Amino acid sequence: DSGVTQTPKHLITATGQRVTLRCSPRSGDLSVYWYQQSLDQGLQFLIQYYNGEERAKGNILERFSAQQFPDLHSELNLSSLELGDSALYFCASSPPQGSTQYFGPGTRLTVL
Amino acid sequence: EDQVTQSPEALRLQEGESSSLNCSYTVSGLRGLFWYRQDPGKGPEFLFTLYSAGEEKEKERLKATLTKKESFLHITAPKPEDSATYLCAVQAGDSGYALNFGKGTSLLVTP
Numbered sequence: 001d002s003g004v005t006q007t008p009k010h011l012i013t014a015t016g017q018r019v020t021l022r023c024s025p026r027s028g029d030l031s032v033y034w035y036q037q038s039l040d041q042g043l044q045f046l047i048q049y050y051n052g053e054e055r056a057k058g059n060i061l062e063r064f065s066a067q068q069f070p071d072l073h074s075e076l077n078l079s080s081l082e083l084g085d086s087a088l089y090f091c092a093s094s095p096p097q098g099s100t101q102y103f104g105p106g107t108r109l110t111v112l
Numbered sequence: 113e114d115q116v117t118q119s120p121e122a123l124r125l126q127e128g129e130s131s132s133l134n135c136s137y138t139v140s141g142l143r144g145l146f147w148y149r150q151d152p153g154k155g156p157e158f159l160f161t162l163y164s165a166g167e168e169k170e171k172e173r174l175k176a177t178l179t180k181k182e183s184f185l186h187i188t189a190p191k192p193e194d195s196a197t198y199l200c201a202v203q204a205g206d207s208g209y210a211l212n213f214g215k216g217t218s219l220l221v222t223p
Contacts, residue, residue, distance in 0.1 A: 002155065031209065043156070043199065043213040056208035090155055092211075099144050099203055101211060103155035 003027065004104035006091050012110045018079040021107045023091030025072055031055070031094045032074040033101055034066055038087040049074055081111045114139040114204050118214035125221050128189050133198055133217045136182040141205025145183050147176050148199040150216070156199055159185075190221045 003026035013019055025032050034046040045058035049068035060066075063081075068074045078085060088108050092101035115138045125131055137145065144163050148156035160169045162178040169176050173194065175186040185198055197218045201211040 002157070004155075033210065035211075042215045043201075043211075045210040045212070048208065048210060056210050058210055088153075094209065099209055100146065100158055100161050101209075102158055103148075105155045106153075108153070 002102040002104065004091060004093050004102055006089075006104040006107050008107060009105065010108050010110075012112065013081060014112055015081055015083060017081050017111075018077065019081065019109065021076040021078070021089055021091075021109075023074045023076070023093075023104060025074070025091075025093030026095075026102055028095060029093035029102075030072065030096050031101075032068055032072070033092040033094070034060075034074070034076050035090045035092065035103075036087050037090060037106075043090070046076070078109070083111050085109065086111045114202065114212050116200060116202055116212055116214035118198075118200050118217050120217060121215070122218045123220070125187075125190055125219070127191055127221055127223050130186070130188045130190070132187070133185040133200075133219070134182060135185070135200030135214055137200075137202050138181075139202050139204040139212075143203040143205055143209075145178055146201045146203070146211060147183070147185055148201065150197045150199055152197075159198075187219070190219075192221050192223055195219055195221045 005024045030051045046060040048056040088106045092103045147159040150156045160176040197216040199216045201213040
């Protein structure tokens with residue numbers, strides 16, 4: 001158990017809908033990262049937040065957005081969902097002075 | 113552009129048969145190279161971080177090494193419970209702290 005929690009574990013929805021994925025980092029970690037894992041693309045970095053501020057952006061679609069709240073939990077919002085958005089979404093956190101990222105158990109999103 | 117290539121894509125070993133997994137990388141300004149283990153449907157589990165060429169780290173049957181162009185994950189006398197996908201990732205100076213992952217090596221260890 002890495003100490004990073006993610007909810008829900010599974011999410012099934014329809015095309016065009018909007019969903020919110022939630023992540024709580026390890027105690028003491030200030031950075032939160034979001035990654036998408038699909039069969040053909042592997043693990044892809046989406047976005048990073050540090051202590052409430054956006055720090056880095058990767059291959060994140062404009063339909064996707066994220067935020068980190070004062071209690072340091074983070075939410076990833078996915079809208080206008082398409083079939084191709086079906087994937088595992090992972091959250092990771094890292095300590096203030098460290099570079100190692102610890103991953104949560106993931107949310108499996110299925111878009112029908 | 114940063115690139116991470118892992119080989120082989122899949123590896124089947126008999127219990128006790130040692131081998132190595134390869135991760136070759138091209139980055140500008142390596143901050144760190146990371147190895148993770150991932151079981152099906154689960155989140156990646158951290159194994160090692162390597163920061164500079166010549167560095168080595170060990171944990172049980174696993175040993176990770178780093179050169180200026182590649183990293184190896186050596187598995188000594190593997191057991192069936194070592195079966196998993198092993199992921200290599202790099203953190204580069206020009207991309208902040210984001211991890212750039214390879215596609216992984218799927219390892220199967222048979223009794």
